[in-house]
Amino acid sequence: MPSLKDLRNRIASVKATQKITKAMQMVAAAKLRRAQEAAEAARPYAERMEAVLANLATAFEGREDAPALLAGTGRDDVHMLLVATAERGLCGGFNSSIAKLARDRARSLIAAGKTVKIVCVGKKGFDSLKRDLGTHIVKTVELRHIKRVAFHDADEIGSMVRQMFADGEFDVCTVFYSRFQSVISQIPTAQQLIPATFEGAGEGGADRGVVYEYEPDEGEILAELLPRNISVQIFRSLLENAASEQGARMSAMDNATRNAGEMIDKLTLNYNRQRQAQITKELIEIISGAEAL
Amino acid sequence: MAGAFQFELVSPERLLLSEEATEVVVPGAEGEFGIMAGHAPVMSTMRPGVLRVVRAAGGTERYFIRGGFAEAGPKGLTVLAEMAVPVEDLKADEIASQIRDAEEDVRDAKDEASRERAATVLQQLRDAETVLKTL
Known part of the structure; x- marks a missing residue:
């Protein structure tokens, strides 16, 4: 049975913890709004880019002179997984769910006899993958010093990926990130970057039938846009990630604050009960002392 | 007066401009070209240069842009630029x-x-x- 003093200390410490989680929740809420705005502002560019590329790509389907970034190398022996996570923890299952998705994919690829290379963007992904897949990690990119992801940060990663592809280091590249759905729901997602796939192709449908004049010709435009598209897609995943991270942290901290509140209530009840017992005990002692006289 | 069309200038970070314009001069990879309402569908890459917008509401704006492409379609003109800065701020x-x-x-x-x-x-x-x- 803890003494009254112990209980008082526990309550004080849980209260201090609750203050911290509460503050973190509010900071996350403020950051979330900004991150969400950034993610939404970046959407038109990425969507347009995708629609235009999808249009161009259909023209090149099955042609032999299609660029390697679109058609692939013709093999799928070496897979590169670009795992984008956060730099910080304390955000619920955010990092672990991305890492888990990437780990499952890596395991099934290894089981199928493929070579797997992992590039970690963000420290937390590296921390959780290095334990069992450490030998497959070829590079890590830290974004710790960056407060707000700008396009050139994504472009740096993009050019690294392009360089590795040009050097023949992998055949297929997939990026793992968390798609921001809402504050309480972020969906870990895998998106294939190389060879390029276009999931949003249907959206540009209205422009489909139009015959465009190309300047310079299709091949050159495609050759210029495909590398850029990689950076754009990475940029988009980083922004989605940033928003998801703050959302996950916000709900995790909200939970923590609530749990701390419940704990304080329980401890306070206990404390009062014990105090009452103590008083009763003292009273009994006084009364029985008086009666004995 | 020439008709107006929808013009959008988009950078990876945000939508910079979305409004009616009567004429836009784009620094295409193979030379500058002007786009007015009803232009034939065209898609072109761009070189670094100055993009000039004549707004339907009046006034002209200049942007320095770098990298990207312009797409003129039936819905209007969309310019996707990796970097776009108003000339005055450059x-x-x-x-x-x-x-x-x-x-x-x-x-x-x-x-x-x-x-x-x-x-x-x-x-x-x-x-x-x-x-x-x-x-």
Whole structure:
């Protein structure tokens, strides 16, 4: 049975913890709004880019002179997984769910006899993958010093990926990130970057039938846009990630604050009960002392 | 008066401009071209340069843009630019530092093809600088 003093200390410490989680929740809420705005502002560019590329790509389907970034190398022996996570923890299952998705994919690829290379963007992904897949990690990119992801940060990663592809280091590249759905729901997602796939192709449908004049010709435009598209897609995943991270942290901290509140209530009840017992005990002692006289 | 059309200027970070315009002059990779309402569908890459917008509401705006492409379709004109800054906000040393970067790229290029590409970018940036000086 803890003494009254112990209980008082526990309550004080849980209260201090609750203050911290509460503050973190509010900071996350403020950051979330900004991150969400950034993610939404970046959407038109990425969507347009995708629609235009999808249009161009259909023209090149099955042609032999299609660029390697679109058609692939013709093999799928070496897979590169670009795992984008956060730099910080304390955000619920955010990092672990991305890492888990990437780990499952890596395991099934290894089981199928493929070579797997992992590039970690963000420290937390590296921390959780290095334990069992450490030998497959070829590079890590830290974004710790960056407060707000700008396009050139994504472009740096993009050019690294392009360089590795040009050097023949992998055949297929997939990026793992968390798609921001809402504050309480972020969906870990895998998106294939190389060879390029276009999931949003249907959206540009209205422009489909139009015959465009190309300047310079299709091949050159495609050759210029495909590398850029990689950076754009990475940029988009980083922004989605940033928003998801703050959302996950916000709900995790909200939970923590609530749990701390419940704990304080329980401890306070206990404390009062014990105090009452103590008083009763003292009273009994006084009364029985008086009666004995 | 010529008809107006929808014009959008988008950078990866945000939508910069979305409004009615009567004429837009785009620095295409193979030369500047003007787009007015009812233009035939065209898709073109761009070189670094100045994009001029004549707004339907009146007034002209100039943007310095770098990298990207322009797409004129039945819905209007969309310009996707990696970098877009209003000319008034552009500092001379920003361009100068970009030129320095490009010069480095040319020096560091490993093979002939990438050196040629870097040299083109450098040339385009120098052109853009001279254009900006005359404004």
